[in-house]
Amino acid sequence: MLPQLLIGGLGTGCIYALVGLGFTLVYRGMAMVNFAQGQVFMAGTFLGLYLARDLGVPAIPLLILVPAISFVAGALLEKLVFRRLYHSHEVFVVGAIGLGVMIENFVRALFPEPLPFPKIFGSGVYRFIPGVLFQKTYLWIVVITLILVLMLHIMFTYTRRGRALRAVAADAEIAGTMGVSVPRAIGLTFGLSFAVASIAGVLIGPLYFVSPDMGDMVGLKAFSAAVLGGINSIVGTIIGGILLGVIEATAAFYISTDYKDVFAFAILMLMLVVRPHGLLGRVVPVKV
Amino acid sequence: MTEILSVRGLSVTYGKVQAVRSVDLHITSGETVAILGANGAGKSSIVRALTGLVRVAGGDISFQGQDVTRLSSDRRAAAGMALVPEGRRVFGDMTVTENLQMGGYLAGRAVAERTETMFALFPRLRERRTQLAATLSGGEQQMLAIARALMRGPSLLVLDEPSLGLSPIMVQTIYRAIKDLRDKGMTILLAEQSASVALSLADRAYLLEAGSVVLEGPARALRDDPRVREVYLGG
Numbered sequence: 001m002l003p004q005l006l007i008g009g010l011g012t013g014c015i016y017a018l019v020g021l022g023f024t025l026v027y028r029g030m031a032m033v034n035f036a037q038g039q040v041f042m043a044g045t046f047l048g049l050y051l052a053r054d055l056g057v058p059a060i061p062l063l064i065l066v067p068a069i070s071f072v073a074g075a076l077l078e079k080l081v082f083r084r085l086y087h088s089h090e091v092f093v094v095g096a097i098g099l100g101v102m103i104e105n106f107v108r109a110l111f112p113e114p115l116p117f118p119k120i121f122g123s124g125v126y127r128f129i130p131g132v133l134f135q136k137t138y139l140w141i142v143v144i145t146l147i148l149v150l151m152l153h154i155m156f157t158y159t160r161r162g163r164a165l166r167a168v169a170a171d172a173e174i175a176g177t178m179g180v181s182v183p184r185a186i187g188l189t190f191g192l193s194f195a196v197a198s199i200a201g202v203l204i205g206p207l208y209f210v211s212p213d214m215g216d217m218v219g220l221k222a223f224s225a226a227v228l229g230g231i232n233s234i235v236g237t238i239i240g241g242i243l244l245g246v247i248e249a250t251a252a253f254y255i256s257t258d259y260k261d262v263f264a265f266a267i268l269m270l271m272l273v274v275r276p277h278g279l280l281g282r283v284v285p286v287k288v
Numbered sequence: 289m290t291e292i293l294s295v296r297g298l299s300v301t302y303g304k305v306q307a308v309r310s311v312d313l314h315i316t317s318g319e320t321v322a323i324l325g326a327n328g329a330g331k332s333s334i335v336r337a338l339t340g341l342v343r344v345a346g347g348d349i350s351f352q353g354q355d356v357t358r359l360s361s362d363r364r365a366a367a368g369m370a371l372v373p374e375g376r377r378v379f380g381d382m383t384v385t386e387n388l389q390m391g392g393y394l395a396g397r398a399v400a401e402r403t404e405t406m407f408a409l410f411p412r413l414r415e416r417r418t419q420l421a422a423t424l425s426g427g428e429q430q431m432l433a434i435a436r437a438l439m440r441g442p443s444l445l446v447l448d449e450p451s452l453g454l455s456p457i458m459v460q461t462i463y464r465a466i467k468d469l470r471d472k473g474m475t476i477l478l479a480e481q482s483a484s485v486a487l488s489l490a491d492r493a494y495l496l497e498a499g500s501v502v503l504e505g506p507a508r509a510l511r512d513d514p515r516v517r518e519v520y521l522g523g
């Protein structure tokens with residue numbers, strides 16, 4: 001039974017990791033927490049639903065189109081809304097929560113009922129190991145997450161623009177004096193954070209009936225996963241997300257599906273008591 | 289000799305504090321100019337205003353004939369300014385090479401070649417090129433900060449207290465490198481508290497007190513001025 005649990009946990013864990021990455025990217029760049037991340041994820045699901053169901057867009061183009069649109073939306077929202085909220089973290093958080101509520105209600109107005117998501121990844125199962133079923137959707141989730149993490153890693157480590165984003169995250173003022181346009185870098189950061197979260201939205205779609213409130217719990221858990229891993233560490237966030245997914249799946253099986261969230265959060269809190277800065281986190285001096 | 293930087297009536301305020309009071313300043317191409325002053329005299333505020341890190345409360349800044357008073361710091365970098373900031377501020381999470389690559393953000397294809405030039409200027413950096421900048425000594429970080437600023441091939445190099453917190457030997461090393469740059473024709477603006485070292489290398493200098501220029505002239509003349517001697521001893 002355990003391998004089966006691990007597969008399920010790994011799948012949801014990857015989703016937490018991707019949405020958590022959205023938190024991490026913005027946090028590293030701005031030292032701010034964008035609590036609308038869960039709703040961005042959900043909006044990605046519904047954008048995917050619309051494109052796949054009504055326009056018949058197949059899986060791979062969908063996985064390019066949805067993040068591309070979300071990227072633009074993120075960069076635009078940064079310019080129109082978030083940019084005015086940086087002066088105080090409290091204001092930013094309130095603004096982000098408000099934006100999340102607005103996104104959720106906007107989607108609810110368009111899609112009032114829970115809906116089935118098209119089986120864009122096919123509905124078959126693989127049996128790599130005898131007795132263990134590997135749903136196609138889970139395979140896609142894991143593979144796409146791996147590809148994304150690799151792409152982000154390559155971008156941040158080896159490309160000029162990726163380095164510039166890291167430089168802005170470390171010291172925006174000095175990065176500016178090197179010729180980096182800080183506002184553009186921040187717009188790019190928000191765009192990226194929206195793009196990754198929206199991909200998670202598409203990946204998870206086929207597993208459930210989708211509804212506009214699906215981002216609430218995922219957002220909270222993804223944030224927790226990011227904190228667990230160390231919110232300023234990309235690798236940490238991935239590990240935190242997967243760990244949370246696996247813990248949750250195990251708890252759901254051995255204890256009860258109804259109480260899996262309680263159990264997951266209890267373990268999370270325990271871990272944070274032991275390691276307050278997360279598994280791979282560092283103490284970050286407060287930015288002025 | 290063409291004027292490269294011309295500042296008129298520059299004022300900088302932080303809330304109610306007036307840190308810079310109507311300062312005039314100019315630099316011609318190829319010159320090395322020092323801004324001297326005690327702690328809190330306003331040196332860094334001038335440097336920050338010039339490089340676009342703080343909004344000016346009054347006055348204007350013209351750089352190579354272009355009014356840059358309202359330009360953001362990245363546009364000023366593109367126009368040819370480079371800053372070695374107070375406290376070095378290297379990117380600690382990046383390697384020496386990555387720091388240099390960031391410095392060459394606007395340098396395009398010249399990056400690889402200039403990195404070699406920087407390693408020739410500071411051989412110590414070559415040995416440590418894969419090391420994270422946070423793990424360098426203070427002096428090495430200062431070398432890196434200077435090399436990083438030079439990477440884009442600036443037409444004006446602004447240094448804010450490059451000697452700060454360094455051992456006398458390291459100050460000598462750093463200043464020898466700055467002198468090298470000067471001798472190769474680089475235009476340099478140097479803010480320093482430690483007047484003796486700065487005046488040993490500058491062509492001209494300004495002395496700041498409480499945000500105002502109280503004295504300016506050729507470095508040789510300032511070296512003998514009692515008001516400057518007071519600052520040496522104070523610093």
Ligand SMILES: Nc1ncnc2c1ncn2[C@@H]1O[C@H](COP(=O)(O)OP(=O)(O)OP(=O)(O)O)[C@@H](O)[C@H]1O
Binds near residue numbers: 307326332374
């Ligand atoms: N961000 C700020 N907010 C408020 N006051 C400031 C700020 N930065 C500088 N000041 C004040 O402006 C004045 C000039 O400071 P500045 O940093 O320009 O001096 P400085 O000559 O560079 O000194 P030091 O040699 O110590 O670096 C000081 O009185 C300082 O307290």
Ligand SMILES: [Mg+2]
Binds near residue numbers: 331333374448
């Ligand atoms: Mg200073």
